[in-house]
Amino acid sequence: MNTGADYLQRLEARLRAHGRLAIAISGGVDSLTLATAAHRCPGVAAEMFHAVSPAVPAAATRRVRRLAAREGWRLHIIDAGEMRDPRYLSNPVDRCYYCKHRLYETISGLTSWPVASGANCDDLNDYRPGLTAAAEHGAVHPFIEAQMDKAAVRAAARALGLGELAELPASPCLSSRIETGLPIAEATLAAVDRAESALHGRARTVRCRVRPGGIEVQVDGETLARWSPAERLAVRRQVAEAFGDGCAAPSRVSLAPYRRGSAFVGTKQP
Numbered sequence: 298m299n300t301g302a303d304y305l306q307r308l309e310a311r312l313r314a315h316g317r318l319a320i321a322i323s324g325g326v327d328s329l330t331l332a333t334a335a336h337r338c339p340g341v342a343a344e345m346f347h348a349v350s351p352a353v354p355a356a357a358t359r360r361v362r363r364l365a366a367r368e369g370w371r372l373h374i375i376d377a378g379e380m381r382d383p384r385y386l387s388n389p390v391d392r393c394y395y396c397k398h399r400l401y402e403t404i405s406g407l408t409s410w411p412v413a414s415g416a417n418c419d420d421l422n423d424y425r426p427g428l429t430a431a432a433e434h435g436a437v438h439p440f441i442e443a444q445m446d447k448a449a450v451r452a453a454a455r456a457l458g459l460g461e462l463a464e465l466p467a468s469p470c471l472s473s474r475i476e477t478g479l480p481i482a483e484a485t486l487a488a489v490d491r492a493e494s495a496l497h498g499r500a501r502t503v504r505c506r507v508r509p510g511g512i513e514v515q516v517d518g519e520t521l522a523r524w525s526p527a528e529r530l531a532v533r534r535q536v537a538e539a540f541g542d543g544c545a546a547p548s549r550v551s552l553a554p555y556r557r558g559s560a561f562v563g564t565k566q567p
Contacts, residue, residue: 316342474504
């Protein structure tokens with residue numbers, strides 16, 4: 298059975314094979330683990346690039362900045378410009394393609410080093426149009442090369458001593474909360490971030506899905522079952538307040554068990 302140290306050794310072998318890498322960091326466990334491993338690995342030179350936009354949770358940017366300061370990374374904060382792309386803003390089925398295209402294009406314009414992503418083997422079993430953009434820009438995926446899935450990434454993070462970062466729940470970009478076909482708007486993304494931040498103390502997993510008829514708050518099933526009617530009403534009021542105009546009434550806020558990717562509506566292309 299592989300240990301975290303075993304996975305880390307495999308990852309470092311792939312990192313040394315590349316030698317120099319420009320690592321795209323979202324602020325999740327995958328990219329933070331990749332950046333930390335690359336920075337500490339002898340024989341590897343790494344620069345880190347973190348894109349800030351209304352679609353990136355503020356907490357993710359804070360995590361990136363804190364770890365960069367602690368580890369001594371060479372960190373570049375960039376604007377990939379996806380919010381200026383009308384194709385991205387229209388929120389089509391392949392919205393992630395336009396985001397990643399902008400990201401890799403921007404990073405490639407700032408460095409000659411190969412761009413590395415934190416994609417892992419579990420991502421190969423899902424619809425990930427961003428991987429198409431990665432291929433078009435020659436991006437590399439060290440975790441996939443090392444045959445590491447999400448569990449292996451977390452094990453490597455523990456071996457690196459990343460503590461609570463190794464246990465971070467998945468948190469995709471805020472645009473993933475907007476149902477496919479509804480336009481992406483900066484004000485909506487900010488409201489989602491406010492609402493989810495306000496609820497993080499109440500549940501481990503929180504998603505505020507923006508639907509045509511209102512806001513669907515999804516939390517892990519254990520938490521939802523534990524909430525009393527009074528707690529449920531308090532949550533609905535809290536979310537309505539976070540969204541403000543356009544969702545002022547708790548009656549437009551519903552509660553449901555968490556379902557991964559459930560804001561995606563449409564046909565997934567191979």
